[in-house]
Amino acid sequence: MEMDRDSLVEQLSAGVRHFVQCSFDEADLSRLDLQDCVFERCTFNETILYACKLARSSWQRCRGMSADFESADLVDAQFQGCDLNNSKWRRSKLASASFLSCKLTGASFEEVSHLGASFEESLLVGADMRGFSFRKATLNQLDFSDADLSGCDFREAVLEGCSLREAVLKLARLEGADLRGADIGGLDLADLRTFKGVVISHAQAAAILGEMGLLVA
Missing domain, CATH: 2.160.20.80 (E3 ubiquitin-protein ligase SopA)
Known part of the structure; x- marks a missing residue:
């Protein structure tokens, strides 16, 4: 109708x-x-x-x-x-x-008030989520590939089955975040301070070192 x-x-x-x-x-x-x-x-x-x-x-x-x-x-x-x-x-x-x-590819969440908002099993590819806080949240099956996550707060968050591939993490807070369940390929590692205190797996660490041209023996 x-x-x-x-x-x-x-x-x-x-x-x-x-x-x-x-x-x-x-x-x-x-x-x-x-x-x-x-x-x-x-x-x-x-x-x-x-x-x-x-x-x-x-x-x-x-x-x-x-x-x-x-x-x-x-x-x-x-x-x-x-x-x-x-x-x-x-x-x-x-x-x-x-x-x-939900499919939220390319969605723009500019200047939203989002206290307590939750996302699960959703596509956020290329989304503009600048300034979002996911602090201490458990994030399940979220695809943030190519998303703008500048200034986001992921402190002490747990990412399970998520993708951060080629996401923008400028000025993001990641201290204590557990990224072992996330795809972190293609991230800009120019400023390693962004990843200070992040929990990653041995395989992820080896991949990061490989992208920097270092070999893990």
């Missing part, structure tokens, strides 16, 4: 809060109150959700490629099995929001 802003407002006025297989593609839904709504197998491709109230909303197997969530309130929102590649989240409120089995 295709829905534009007017038809959505009409449904909301009638008390509808659960939407299944609806298409909101390219609609401007800015500033709508969609708190507690459930979206199941809906599409939001290139949809504008600027400053929407989306607290406690649930998104199940939705597609929102290039969707714009700028300045939206997504506190306690839940995303599961969603394709959100190249989505924009600038200045959104993501406190306690969760992303499970």
Whole structure:
């Protein structure tokens, strides 16, 4: 079912809060109150959700490629099995929001408030996550390949089945991070101080030394 802003407002006025297989593609839904709504197998491709109230909303197997969530309130929102590649989240409120089995390749999380936000089994390839804090978190099956993780805090975090391949880690904090379960190939090792206190495996250490032209006998 295709829905534009007017038809959505009409449904909301009638008390509808659960939407299944609806298409909101390219609609401007800015500033709508969609708190507690459930979206199941809906599409939001290139949809504008600027400053929407989306607290406690649930998104199940939705597609929102290039969707714009700028300045939206997504506190306690839940995303599961969603394709959100190249989505924009600038200045959104993501406190306690969760992303499970989501595709977030190329997503931009610029200046978001993210206290308690969680990601699991998700693709974050090439994502802009500058300044995110993952301190003391256990990260499972996250692909940060080519992501911009500048200024991120990974102190005492445990990465299990994750990839940091060719990620940007400028000014990131990694003290005490356990990277034994992470792919760290292709990282810029020019400033080894970034990796001070990091826990890695013997195989990873040998690979790093090999990239520096040293042979481990």
